[in-house]
Amino acid sequence: MECASFLHPLFPHIFINSSYRFPRCFAVRRGVEIRLFRKRWLNSSCCAVGVSEIGAGNLFDDNSLKGAENGSLLGSLNDESGSAPFGTLDAEITPETIDFFVSDADGDPDCPSKGFDSIKQALNTLRQGKIVIVVDDENEDVEGNLIMAASHATPEQMAFMVKNGSGIVSVGMKEEDLERLKLPLMSPETEDEDSSAPTFTITVDAKTGTSTGVSASDRAKTVLALSSPDSNPNDFRKPGHIFPLKYRNGGVLRRAGHTEASVDLIMLTGLRPVSVLSTVIDPADGSIASLPFLRKLALEHSIPIVSITDLIRYRRKREKLVERTAISRLPTKWGLFQSYCYRSKLDGTEHIAIVKGDIGNGQDVLVRVHSECLTGDIFGSARCDCGNQLDLAMQLIEKAGRGVVVYLRGHEGRGIGLGHKLRAYNLQDQGHDTVQANIELGLAVDAREYGIGAQILRDIGVQTMRLMTNNPAKFIGLKGYGLAVIGRVPVLTPITEENKRYLETKRTKMGHVYGSDLQGPLAGFMKSSVNEKESSEGESNAE
Known part of the structure; x- marks a missing residue:
């Protein structure tokens, strides 16, 4: 036997092969045609499978794909000319895509990013x-x-900050404390204000026990006065040498800035929510210190170094960010579902979850977390595969009789917004790929975050899931919220002339995996309770 066959974790009438190359065809089970495409593979762990029974028109079946006007994956694979529909079919697999099922530490909100200390360690240090x-x-x-x-x-501490920082010592404060001390902003806030910019108030010095206000001792006294709940406006001279900063409500979950991060960390310690901060400067040339310089400084002085990214993940795990606002019966073209509406406590954005069947104990639930795509989901844009993926997910959940689709709004264009997405389309028409277009516009390649989706799944009662996705980032983004991803179901939709370069870019530049992950541990892909049984049955049917 050159390879072993295993039952698909969702549909028992589909076999998946575990070898890298496939010199033979599968056995046929229950009248379902399962076809091997000789000498072709999607990646080193995936074969193309033809399915002609479950009613999923977007799967690899002859009727829906072979005669596609702009060509199809199936048609290209069967083409004896040897041409592939696009380069990813034969592209080299990057290290990021080889092992889809990452270690449990990856994506854990309590596990720091590589090269950084944990948020818990930082909190202990601050206390x-x-x-x-x-x-x-x-x-x-x-x-x-x-x-x-x-x-x-x-x-x-003030002397250390002045020596290693810019010389400017700032104090992060909540709006209510600034109002109590009657500290107005240097410039009024407007609707056009850059939300990423820090918001300074007028500068201050403490009146009592200080001289010029510039010494380390004077600055420490001013900072202590600002942090005291008993201080009043008459305790300060204006202007001065300390720069109060307005903290935006919601902290790093609303604005990923140093002011918000510093106050969030102090709040998490249980101390008065007033922080001191100063930007680190490289003394060699007076520039903002680089990451290697920061690491060296941290090592020399035994200072923990943490990232705002880790703080965001830490908070998202511990705080309830959404509230359920409505539930309704939802008849659809696929079948009858229940719809759950959730509102974000951070920005008021409403998200929806579509639920099929009884979630029960929350184990082994088929799940799709879908990012909003107005052009693809509503208008059927051929530039992407979003609408087809959503359609397929609904079909598969209806067929399974139990599952959840979480539809996350605010994810338009991988988080860049509709207008920016349309501008990126124009750049793509000029030859840029989807990654290059975002970079050209000065935008993140992928700005999505899945913590709210994870909290919605938890509220519905999901505990373990088989996740319908081709995107490893989505898998990682859902971990660490009391959820376990026990398997992945590939979402394979037609490849057309319009979307083939887009899919190729996702594959080669963003680590998307088109196909199964059977080169990794089988236990990570299939239900552990049936893994052994299905493996033995699959081997017995292999030809």
Whole structure:
């Protein structure tokens, strides 16, 4: 026997082969045609499978694909000329795509990013009145701030911040404290204001016990006065040498800035929510310190260094970000479902979950977390596969009789918004791929975050799931929220002339996996309770 066959984890009438290459065909079971395409493979762990029974027109069946006007995956694979519909079919697999099922540490909100300390360690350090370095980006384009609790400020700590920082010492404060102390903003906020920019108030010095206000001792006294709940507006001179900053409600979940990160961390310690922060400067040339410089500084002074990204994940795991607002019966063209509406507590965005059947104990639930795509889902855009993926997910869940589709709004264009997406389309028409277009516009390649989707699934009662996705980032993004992804169901839709380059780019540049993951552990792909049984049955049917 050159290879073994295994039953598909969702549909028992489909076999999946575990070898890298396929010199033979599968056995036929229950009248379902399962066809091997000789000497072709989607990637090193996937074969193309023809299915002609379950009523999923978007699967690889002859009727829906072979005669497609713009060509299809099936038609190209059967073409004896040897031409492939696009390069990803024979492309080299990058390391990111080889092992879809990552370790349990990946995606865990309590597990720090590589090269950073944990949020828990930072909190313990801050409680002791010590300094922590907070970094706003884990790449080269980075800014690091020294932060500490304002209520623990000392002249020694202020001197360290001035020596290693920009010389400007800021204090992050909530709006209610700024209003109590009558500290107005330097410039009024407007609707056109850059939400990414820090919001300074007028500068201050403490009146009592200070001289010029510029010394480390004077600055420490001013910081302590700002952190005290007993201070009043008459306790300060204006202007001064300390720069209060307005904290935006919601913290890093609304704005991933240093002001919000510093106040969030202090709040998590249980101390008064007032922070001290100063940007770290490289003394060699006066520029913003690089990540290697920040790491060296942290090592020399035994200072924990954490990322805002990790803080966001830490908070998302622990705080309820959505509330259920409505439930309704929803008849659809696929069948009868229940619809659940959820509202984000952060920005008011409404999301919807479509539920089929009784979730019961929440084990082994078929799940699709779908990002909003107005052009693809509603208008049937041929530029992407989003609408086809949503349609297929609904079909598969209806067929399974139990499952959930979570539809996340605000994810348009992988999080860049509708207008930016249309501008990116214009760049794609000029020759850019989807990744290059986003970069050209100065936007993130993928700005989506799946924590809200995870919280919706938890509220519905899902505990373990088989996730319908080709995107490893979605798999990782749902971990660590009391959910376990026990398997992945590929979402394979037709490849057309319009979307083939888009799919190729997702495959080669974004790590998407088209096909199963059987080169990894089988236990990660199929239900563990039936893994052994299905494996033995599959081998007995292999020809």
